[in-house]
Amino acid sequence: MPPTPSRSRRLLGRLSLPERMQVAEALRTETVGGILLLASAVVALVWANLWPHTYESVRGFTVGPAAPLHLDLTLETWAKDGLLTVFFFVAGIELKRELTVGDLRDRWAAALPVVAALCGMAAPALVYTAVNLGGGGDPAGWAIPTATDIAFALGVLAVVSTHLPSALRAFLLTLAVVDDLGAILVIAVFYTSAIKLWALLAAFAGLVVFFLLHRRRVHGWYLYVPLGLVVWALMHESGVHATVAGVAMGLMLRCTPDKGEQHSPAERIVHRVRPLSAGFAVPVFALFAAGVAVSPGALREVVTGAAPLGVVLGLLLGKSVGVFGGTWLTARFTRAELDPSLKWADLYALATLSGIGFTVSLLISELAFPGDPELAARAKAAVLVGSLLCALLACVLLRLRNRHYRQLWEEEERDEDGDGIPDVYQNDPRSGAPEAPPE
Template sequence: MATPPPTERRQFLGRLSLPERTFITDALRTETVGGILLLVATVVALVWANAWPHAYETVLDWTIGPSSPLHLDLSLEAWAKDGALTIFFFVAGIELKREFVAGELRTPSAALLPVVAAVSGVALPAIVYAVANSGAGGHPGGWAIPTATDIAFALGVLAVVGSHLPSALRAFLLTLAVVDDLIAILIIAVFYSSGIKFWALGLSLAGLVLFWYLHRRGVHGWYLYVPLAFVIWALMHESGVHATVAGVAMGLLLRCHTVGDEKQSPGEHIEHLVRPLSAGLAVPVFALFAAGVTISGPALADVFTQATPLGIILGLLIGKTVGIFGGTWLAARFTRAELNPQLKWADVFAVSTLAGIGFTVSLLISELAFPEDAALADTAKTAVLVGSVLCALVATVLLKLRNLHYRQLCEEEDRDSDGDGIPDVYQQQGH
């Protein structure tokens, strides 16, 4: 009797298909530019807030918008936090939908590793923060602050210092960050929503149903969808549920698979149009109005001596790194997935450290966690900045070391001897 073939084990972080690799490259390029703009906006906010604090606070508090019928007379700071970030979460929703129907999350075996890594990378930072704030003087309400990964900064750093790392490793970071964003959205919706107005929430959900129906019926026209999206957002904001939830909900409703002779799904087309707006405008504008904290010797000393900011820094630097790396290793160890033999666990560790860069969503949660204590919120924001910088520096060193290892390998992989635009490795292996 012939011996049955061994059950195939899915190779973790293996070579991507050419379309998936192209998508990752395009996303990486956009997020790299967005990361640079985000960094510039952060520096401007810090200089502005420290050199001219009164002018900065005045601009933050400047109110614009109608007070009725939906109480949209918001400060510029609130418009940036609740409005601009909705565009960011809209793109995150499309990314998540695409990953489920066409990306790494479309099969349970492929989705297991990044999902476990993301969940572990959320749980352990929260635990680290909770332990640091368990004593007298601690503020356990900020447990969610160090749980988020900033995809723009993380991919930006990876693109700059890790140019020769395998593209699948970048795909892992992108997939991880997408799942991380979903968890962050759920945290915001469940733990940082209060005083729910069910009439407004019901109308917002009705608007989402209409949005879905029109989209599925093939109705086109930005002049129809943009006003509808604004009404959905305004009603969600009025309901007491954080307004960014409306953005991710609309992103998830878009169709992200092709039918018939379509070359690109509607979701991918809209993402291609909106992603530059998100990475190049919405997120930097949010950073401009959120990152302006006072930086001084005593303020930095407080970051390393007080429980709340110390818990944030340790959560980002240690909790994120150990959580993501440990979760990935355990999933690979106890499931049928295995690491590509061309890769080392040192690569995963470096990317895990990079995922500790928590900026955009961490700054948002800092404000939501301490709405009645502006000084503590500013301290938490300072800790987010310090922790993110430390993670970026450590990850840069680790990625540089790994980049040297893969330079020769990547040059061979990307060779296109016949000049047809398709790397030889895909032609040789029939990809």
């Protein structure tokens, strides 16, 4: 009898050319946004510690109409509930695109980042809960260390000039997108208190109208932008976190072009909105959220208080163990093999990098302790400390392999015939690139 063919599959192999180009475009914008995010965080820390009264007065400045939907909000709240909606809108589009036309439309390809993201959310929550149950802390902040900030992570990669292969960057990007969706579900389910049913039903009706207009191929930003603002305002009034509206509308956009269309609506919109999200919305949110007191006493509370210590250990240990463990278990039980150009140490370094939980972690810090601003501030300081430790450790681990990464990157980029298609994709039926003409 002929031998039974092996059913092993390869983890983190080379991306198809269309997917690689899509990921490259997203990463360029997110990397620039990550550098701006780092700068905003530094400005916030300096501002809040040198001129705290000015910082608090600006952050607490109220603007907006009071009636009929109580939108007289502070600048901090506008950044948290308004600008982050743009961030989650882009995350919703990215997830929809990956699952419908991207590499994740294959269930096997989707399983790896989804399992890694779920394990990367569960493990930090368990670490935080264990620390707080044993130390008499507040368990309400269990979700703080569960988030991954892709912009911050890419900003770190840009600063240290790490030539990470596109497959690893795509894995990190998709992991963060799934993580963002999980975070918004956690916020909607666990950090929503009183709900105004009429506003929630009205927001849902607005989403139905949005979906029907889009399904019937009705065009015109002048229809969708006002409708989106109304849906956002109603969601905000309902008591459900307003960013849920952004994710919902992002998931509704069509990702496949109709006949005669060069690009789908999702592609066109995300191309325009992603720079706004990465270059303005997230950095401005960081400016108003990252300003926490940094002093010897505050840092001492981070490592002695149960809640902040749980955040730090959740990010530093929980994230790396969860993401790496989820990836390894997926390979173990599906008989998958890691791509020969990579090692499991590369995955662990990437898992450590995923412990940078800045934007959404800061958001959840405020939602978890609404009645205790001092504890919320300590949790934010813990997010900064944990993210910094993860960044430093990941940089060390990645730099140890950077020479190998550079070789892989140069191979991916080599285009000796100058036709705009990297040579590794020539005549590769999996690449989606046109075949070179015969000589």
